[in-house]
Amino acid sequence: MTALLEVEGLSVHFETARGVVRAVEDLSFAVERGQTVALVGESGSGKSTAALSLLRLLPAGASKIAAGRVRLDGRDLLALPPRQLRDVRGAQVGMIFQDPMMALNPVYTIGRQIAETLRLHLGLAGPAAEARAIELLRRVQVPAPEQRIHQYPHNLSGGMRQRVMMAIALACRPALLIADEPTTALDVTVQAQVLALIDELKAELGMAVLLITHDLAVVWETAQRVIVLYAGRKVEEGPVGRILTRPRHPYTAGLLRAAQWAADGDRLAEIPGTVPSPHAMPPGCAFAPRCALAEDRCRRQAPPLRTLEPGHVAACFRAEEIAP
Amino acid sequence: MMGLLVFWRRFRRNRAAVAGLAVLLLVVAAAIIGPVLHPIDPFDMIGRPTQLPSARFLLGTDVSGRDILAGLLHGARVSLVVGIVASLVATAFGLLVGAVAGYYGGAVDNVLMRCTDFFLTIPSFVLAIVIVAIFQPSIVTVTSAIAAVSWPSVARLVRGEFIAQRDRDYVRACRALGMKDREIILRQILPNALPPVIVVSSLMVATAILTESGLSFLGLSDPDVISWGYQIGVGRTVLRVAWWMSAIPGITILVTVLAINLVGEGLNDALNPRLQQR
Amino acid sequence: MSPTLAFLTRRLLQLVPVVLAIAALNFALLHLAPGDAADIVAASSGGASAEFTAELRASFGLDRPLHEQFVLFIGRLLTLDLGWSHIQQAPVLELVAERIPATLLLMVAAITVALAAGMLLGILAAMRHRGWIDGILSVVALVVYATPQFWLGLMLIVLFSVTLGVLPSGGMMTIATEMGWAARAADIGRHLVLPSLTLGLFYVALYTRLMRASMLEVFTLDFITTARAKGLSETRIGFVHAARNALLPVVTLAGVQIGHILGGSILVETVFGWPGLGRLVFDALLQRDLPLLLGILLVSSVVVVLVNLVVDLLYGLLDPRIVHR
Ligand SMILES: Nc1ncnc2c1ncn2[C@@H]1O[C@H](COP(=O)(O)OP(=O)(O)OP(=O)(O)O)[C@@H](O)[C@H]1O
Ligand SMILES: [Mg+2]
Numbered sequence: 022m023t024a025l026l027e028v029e030g031l032s033v034h035f036e037t038a039r040g041v042v043r044a045v046e047d048l049s050f051a052v053e054r055g056q057t058v059a060l061v062g063e064s065g066s067g068k069s070t071a072a073l074s075l076l077r078l079l080p081a082g083a084s085k086i087a088a089g090r091v092r093l094d095g096r097d098l099l100a101l102p103p104r105q106l107r108d109v110r111g112a113q114v115g116m117i118f119q120d121p122m123m124a125l126n127p128v129y130t131i132g133r134q135i136a137e138t139l140r141l142h143l144g145l146a147g148p149a150a151e152a153r154a155i156e157l158l159r160r161v162q163v164p165a166p167e168q169r170i171h172q173y174p175h176n177l178s179g180g181m182r183q184r185v186m187m188a189i190a191l192a193c194r195p196a197l198l199i200a201d202e203p204t205t206a207l208d209v210t211v212q213a214q215v216l217a218l219i220d221e222l223k224a225e226l227g228m229a230v231l232l233i234t235h236d237l238a239v240v241w242e243t244a245q246r247v248i249v250l251y252a253g254r255k256v257e258e259g260p261v262g263r264i265l266t267r268p269r270h271p272y273t274a275g276l277l278r279a280a281q282w283a284a285d286g287d288r289l290a291e292i293p294g295t296v297p298s299p300h301a302m303p304p305g306c307a308f309a310p311r312c313a314l315a316e317d318r319c320r321r322q323a324p325p326l327r328t329l330e331p332g333h334v335a336a337c338f339r340a341e342e343i344a345p
Numbered sequence: 346m347m348g349l350l351v352f353w354r355r356f357r358r359n360r361a362a363v364a365g366l367a368v369l370l371l372v373v374a375a376a377i378i379g380p381v382l383h384p385i386d387p388f389d390m391i392g393r394p395t396q397l398p399s400a401r402f403l404l405g406t407d408v409s410g411r412d413i414l415a416g417l418l419h420g421a422r423v424s425l426v427v428g429i430v431a432s433l434v435a436t437a438f439g440l441l442v443g444a445v446a447g448y449y450g451g452a453v454d455n456v457l458m459r460c461t462d463f464f465l466t467i468p469s470f471v472l473a474i475v476i477v478a479i480f481q482p483s484i485v486t487v488t489s490a491i492a493a494v495s496w497p498s499v500a501r502l503v504r505g506e507f508i509a510q511r512d513r514d515y516v517r518a519c520r521a522l523g524m525k526d527r528e529i530i531l532r533q534i535l536p537n538a539l540p541p542v543i544v545v546s547s548l549m550v551a552t553a554i555l556t557e558s559g560l561s562f563l564g565l566s567d568p569d570v571i572s573w574g575y576q577i578g579v580g581r582t583v584l585r586v587a588w589w590m591s592a593i594p595g596i597t598i599l600v601t602v603l604a605i606n607l608v609g610e611g612l613n614d615a616l617n618p619r620l621q622q623r
Numbered sequence: 624m625s626p627t628l629a630f631l632t633r634r635l636l637q638l639v640p641v642v643l644a645i646a647a648l649n650f651a652l653l654h655l656a657p658g659d660a661a662d663i664v665a666a667s668s669g670g671a672s673a674e675f676t677a678e679l680r681a682s683f684g685l686d687r688p689l690h691e692q693f694v695l696f697i698g699r700l701l702t703l704d705l706g707w708s709h710i711q712q713a714p715v716l717e718l719v720a721e722r723i724p725a726t727l728l729l730m731v732a733a734i735t736v737a738l739a740a741g742m743l744l745g746i747l748a749a750m751r752h753r754g755w756i757d758g759i760l761s762v763v764a765l766v767v768y769a770t771p772q773f774w775l776g777l778m779l780i781v782l783f784s785v786t787l788g789v790l791p792s793g794g795m796m797t798i799a800t801e802m803g804w805a806a807r808a809a810d811i812g813r814h815l816v817l818p819s820l821t822l823g824l825f826y827v828a829l830y831t832r833l834m835r836a837s838m839l840e841v842f843t844l845d846f847i848t849t850a851r852a853k854g855l856s857e858t859r860i861g862f863v864h865a866a867r868n869a870l871l872p873v874v875t876l877a878g879v880q881i882g883h884i885l886g887g888s889i890l891v892e893t894v895f896g897w898p899g900l901g902r903l904v905f906d907a908l909l910q911r912d913l914p915l916l917l918g919i920l921l922v923s924s925v926v927v928v929l930v931n932l933v934v935d936l937l938y939g940l941l942d943p944r945i946v947h948r
Contacts, residue, residue, distance in 0.1 A: 463641065463644050465879075465882070466641060466882060466924060466927055466928060467645065467648075467882065467920065467923075467924045467927070468882040468883070468885040468886045468920075468923050468924065468927055469882060469883070469886055470883075470885075470886025470887070470889060470890075471885070471886055471889060471904070471919065471920050471923050472920060474889070474904060474908070474916070475652065475916050475917065475920050476652065478907075478908055478911070478913070478916055479652050479653075479655070479656040479913065479916075480655075480656065480657070481657070551769070555771055558771050558773075558774075559771065559772075559773060559890050562771075562773050562890065562893075563889075563890070563893060563904075563905060563908060564908060564909070565908065574771070577771075577773070577774055577777070580777075581777060581894075584777055584780065584781060584785070585781075585785050588777075588778075588781040588785070591774065591777050591778075592778065592781075595770075595771060595774035595777070595778070598769075598771050598774065599766070599769050599770050599771070599774075600769075602768075602769035602770075602771075603765060603766065603768075603769035606765065606768060606769055607765070
């Protein structure tokens with residue numbers, strides 16, 4: 022059986038005044054049914070761009086999906102006519118975003134915003150839609166849903182809004198949930214609740230989750246597979262246990278060390294150096310300027326992805342030498 | 346000199362603005378030398394009334410047998426003079442109020458801005474009518490009235506610019522050097538605040554010309570000079586039989602105002618490249 | 624007291640300084656004018672002897688010191704006495720109040736048309752950003768901005784009344800015919816078409832541009848991506864999700880421009896013989912009726928403030944985040 026979601030050679034470019042930004046380059050991965058796959062990487066590494074391109078949600082005009090295939094249940098979403106794509110969005114694939122403060126329309130009640138999806142994809146209207154909206158809110162643990170549906174987003178806290186977003190995303194029992202940093206903007210206690218809820222619903226609905234995050238602790242607790250992005254390219258991918266204990270790419274190792282320092286209370290817990298400007302990518306490995314192991318060939322030529330063990334790939338010439 | 350060249354290169358990129366500038370220069374030329382090339386007194390009754398355009402009267406005659414072309418050429422002078430002078434006066438006054446309010450802030454700002462808001466509340470055209478009516482219509486009163494109702498928008502704009510600039514490092518440095526407020530306002534901040542003001546006051550010329558035409562259409566124009574709005578008012582009395590008589594000066598106003606607006610947008614593109622529209 | 628009521632009260636109290644300031648301005652203008660009220664009345668009654676003028680002056684209290692006159696002036700104002708029109712032989716307030724409904728009708732019609740059309744065209748322009756509709760609309764807007772309103776009115780009369788003969792060229796209703804209220808309303812509606820179109824067209828162009836810019840701004844916001852991710856059509860996203868948000872700044876601006884619209888209606892009313900404040904201004908100008916003109920300035924400013932208040936309340940209906948306190 023094929024995987025639920027298969028992404029193949031996805032490249033996304035932005036045309037800007039200063040030239041073309043290759044935000045995502047030749048990205049391939051798969052998400053199995055019922056599985057949680059984490060997409061990690063520093064800010065600007067192309068996580069959101071990749072996630073949004075899956076459903077062709079990037080703003081038209083400046084952005085261009087330059088190449089690739091995104092197959093959901095075998096159907097290529099990138100080649101789908103707009104009408105059919107709209108039937109996939111919100112029905113087979115649900116999506117939630119980083120900033121719940123901005124993700125809901127401020128001038129409509131949340132009941133109306135949930136009911137909108139129900140009507141569009143399930144043909145529910147009037148009292149039936151309202152009852153269903155209340156049920157959904159209850160399912161995502163929003164207290165007093167009968168009153169909430171008549172409220173506006175500004176009446177709700179960030180955590181509540183993110184739950185509302187989940188109610189919308191899950192309204193049609195999608196096979197896949199794409200969650201783009203769903204907890205970054207929330208308080209720590211609320212973060213844990215929202216993540217636990219995602220996990221619970223995932224088990225209940227049997228859906229797969231593509232979780233975008235830069236929090237490795239979250240990855241450890243929820244994901245089965247991890248994809249590490251750096252400067253728009255996949256640099257490592259593997260099962261969560263292996264990636265987080267025995268990384269085979271210096272960037273992943275750096276991320277882990279930084280997370281360790283952060284856990285120890287170091288306020289400057291970051292990999293030294295900065296991500297190269299998207300307008301001035303180095304010719305070889307994009308991580309080479311920050312890498313302690315970099316040698317001449319790294320700077321000349323980009324290392325290809327290599328399979329180190331079954332299900333574990335990394336793009337580093339010296340993958341075998343990396344200390345756990 | 347270099348600055349001027351750069352400015353022109355940027356301005357030139359907006360082709361509509363260049364076209365507007367060409368038309369505007371044509372109108373200015375018509376105002377300056379038109380009455381010389383076409384030396385006919387616009388108040389003289391020189392032919393049968395209400396004639397269609399012909400070889401003798403290029404744009405026809407009005408209800409009193411006056412040459413419409415002569416009226417247009419003299420009217421161009423009135424429109425341009427009133428428009429430009431009113432806009433200059435309003436800009437100067439608005440600059441003064443806005444600069445003082447923005448630079449000093451506090452109570453001064455409060456009082457000045459209340460006055461400004463007050464003037465923004467009153468329907469400006471009604472106020473202009475009242476002023477001209479009370480002081481009797483003349484070029485001077487019409488110009489003053491238009492200036493009197495136009496300055497508040499400049500004052501608001503300038504105040505905003507001054508507030509944005511007054512705490513910048515370079516201004517602090519000037520203060521530390523013991524420079525006088527007057528000098529800081531005029532020599533240091535003003536040049537930085539000027540570009541958007543230039544754009545607004547160039548667009549204000551267009552509005553002023555429209556206001557002037559409205560006033561003279563109501564009969565509030567200097568009785569000694571002819572103006573476009575007055576010509577429309579005269580043509581209106583025979584609108585049913587001779588519509589072109591009102592149409593011609595109206596189109597002239599439209600074209601002139603359009604040209605000024607295009608030039609204003611070009612100035613905006615050239616002076617405030619940051620603020621370019623999508 | 625409910626919060627909305629408190630808000631209303633506070634806003635109405637804000638009228639007081641505005642009215643006082645206009646009164647002061649009026650007073651100043653009157654005294655800066657060449658000659659005083661007595662001279663004007665004397666002149667308008669066909670040239671009078673010096674004694675008669677002096678008598679008038681005394682009867683107006685114009686021989687008293689300036690500050691006393693000012694106190695008297697304000698005192699009269701507080702009892703809603705805006706003065707006396709010696710030419711029409713009637714209290715100014717009465718003359719002005721009579722005309723307000725017609726002007727309000729014209730303004731409301733024009734603003735409604737302008738907001739509806741401007742919203743629709745602005746949405747279309749933004750959804751077809753840089754397309755041919757967008758291009759044509761921006762050229763048309765440029766031309767409309769440059770067109771003198773009163774002249775546009777004249778040209779519309781030439782086209783629709785003189786040439787085509789489909790719409791009346793002036794007045795507010797057909798006089799000297801008895802008709803039921805429905806027929807009367809239809810009759811007024813027919814008379815309203817050209818004036819409101821003339822007054823509204825400029826604002827159609829303006830609101831179209833504003834709405835377009837506002838829509839483009841809203842299109843970059845996150846909740847639009849959410850709407851797309853829900854599977855909604857672009858039409859629904861544009862008209863339902865973006866439009867309602869984009870409308871907010873446009874309504875704010877419409878509120879700010881009430882004074883401008885009122886000024887425009889003076890000219891438009893003159894062109895179409897619409898029996899509102901504008902016509903009253905025109906008549907007052909012809910007869911040099913200064914007290915009446917000043918009364919109109921005062922009342923029209925009050926109208927602007929009040930209409931602004933209504934716009935603010937409407938805004939509250941559009942934006943659930945606003946609670947009037
Ligand atoms: N609309 C755009 N126009 C031009 N460049 C863009 C645009 N959106 C994103 N980019 C560029 O694409 C790259 C990837 O951005 P993206 O938002 O996908 O990163 P991210 O991994 O989601 O970061 P974050 O953790 O901050 O959300 C960045 O270099 C960014 O500058
Ligand atoms: Mg992101």
